[in-house]
Amino acid sequence: MQVAVIGYGYWGRNVARAIVDSDFFHLKTIFDCDFKQVLEAQKLYDFTIYQSYDDILQDDKIEAVFIVTPPHTHFDLSKKALEFSKHVFVEKPLCTNSLHAQKLYHLAQEKKCALHCDHIFLYAPPVIWLKQNMDILGNIVYINARRINLGLFQNSVDVIWDLAIHDLSIIDYLIGLEIKNVEVFARKYQDYPNNALANINLELQNGVIVTISVSWLSPIKIREMIIGGEKKSVIYDETKKDKIILFDSGVVVKDYFSPANLYQKMVEYKTGAISNPTLQGKMALNQSLDAFAFKIKNLTHVQNILDQKHVMRIIEVLEKISTSKI
Known part of the structure; x- marks a missing residue:
């Protein structure tokens, strides 16, 4: 074509x-x-x-x-x-x-x-692996994301629409993005017209707490997402060679531990196994092109409807976040 x-x-x-x-x-x-x-x-x-x-x-x-x-x-x-x-x-x-x-x-x-x-990261092998393996984390307690870099200011959108859109898209893909509460702190840099840094706090309907930090003002580039589950936790870092680090330690959610059980839990946190799963698949952009080709050849496929709903949800969430800025 x-x-x-x-x-x-x-x-x-x-x-x-x-x-x-x-x-x-x-x-x-x-x-x-x-x-x-x-x-x-x-x-x-x-x-x-x-x-x-x-x-x-x-x-x-x-x-x-x-x-x-x-x-x-x-x-x-x-x-x-x-x-x-x-x-x-x-x-x-x-x-x-x-x-x-x-x-x-x-x-x-x-x-x-x-x-x-x-939405490029939906086609990235680490995110695909996460989608396929979310169950091993147990109930998700929180997601913390940082997406920061220096100097890549955009003229037509602010830092939320430029950077946070990626994390919102990934989170929606993994666990859904039905928002119960939202708090946003955003600020401009000097006389630049668009916000250059923002901290976004979300409480989802499913109880998951999401924090997203985005900035055009950082001296280093960070692309990190931490997902804490009750059974295991994971760090997804797009800048590292080993992009997925899986921790056997989960989030403690019990109200009380006896001294012996508390000590055992602390030892587990200290000695818990860490692993780097093998990731399969082509580069994210190549897979995105494959998805586009699939849509052209299968115009009425149900996946196209799901993709449309995903894109619409992300834009609507961005609009909601944009009206909640302080």
Whole structure:
């Protein structure tokens, strides 16, 4: 299937490379409003140059577009592509409000086109492993996530929509994201218009306590999620070679221990086994492209409905968090 990449920035470069590696998609063109980026792409790939986005959409040979542009452009670019009956792959977030997201899904259904939002970590082998092995942790007590780095300020969204969206997506995938209570502390940096750091506290309907810390102001890059269960606990760290560390020690939830039992529990915490499970699967972005291809070939599959509900939930949660900031 011949496709176009719209936007050749940091992530657009990764998407183009994944398309070239795909057995299903063929890279027909790369388009960027900054023509210097197109020239950079030509150093690596052989593709046809188009003068405008409209020219790409009017080419019937191009059946799908990959939109890898700033979030505030996603709705208009996706809507236009769907109106031309193109399948659409969109970098997260699908768009910046739930009303626009719902309109896109309705239009995709009307045009019989696939609409895929790239919540990239849902396709990452560590997260897939977690989904398949959540039962071994026992009842989940808490989830603590940190996603921080330095200087990657975004113009069209704040740090919550840029970074916390990943953790919210992972948590929804693993245990659901029905929120009972929310508290959010967020602050801007100097005169920059968008919040640059935030601490999000969530109490879920299932009793799980979630804390998420996100920042563009950290001198180091951290991508860490700790999941505490009653039987076992796990650390998922995307920056490490061993991305999953499984701890045999769980969370103590009993109100009282006799001195002997308390000592035994303390020894268990100190000597509990640690393991690094073997993770299987392709790179997350390649698997996301596979999921997009599956949607194109199976437009009415139930998984597409589940994916749509997931994306809508994440946008609605982001809206709820955004209105709760102090």
